[in-house]
Amino acid sequence: MRYYLIDEIAPQDMKKAMGFLRKNAMTSCLDSLFWVRLPDDLLSPEQYEHDRCRPYVFAVETGADWIRFELFIRTLNTMKCTCPAYCSANQRDFVVNFADSMIEELAITT
Template sequence: MKQYVIDELRPADQEKIKEYLDAHFGPADMGAIYWIPIEASVYNDTQTCHASCHPLYFALELSEAALTIELLVRTKNKIRCDCICYATEDQFLWLLRVVDAIFERLEIKT
């Protein structure tokens, strides 16, 4: 699985991230998995056409010392679909901006 990982999180920073994710993306599934909805403006053509799959997400796991984000675009509505695929360059850059903005807002240095 392709992933984007930020590791070596300090305990205080991990707690700030958890509080932010809980407040903005709801409580974690299975204890540590958050679903980050992807902005529709960065959907590829197939994803845009598959309205029944919307919204699309990146799955993010917060552990004690790391934030791990799968680079697979997912839907909660289906297990298999052509719109479930690895992030395009635009989607990856969008994701980086979102994560960087969270860290900046929380004043966490990486």
């Protein structure tokens, strides 16, 4: 899996990051996994045509001192479609900007 990893995060900063993710992402059935919705204007042509597969998201996984932002766009509605794919350049920029904005907003040191 391809991902953008931020590691060596202090415990107090991990608490801030978890709060940010609970507020700005969709929670999952796992406490350490979140989904961030991709804006429709960044969808690939195939993803845009697949209304039934929306929303499209990327995963954010957290560990004791790290946060991993997956560079894979998936649907929460089905696993049996051709539309999930690794990020395009614009989608990748969105994922990395989401991560970097969170770090800047929360003043997380790494």
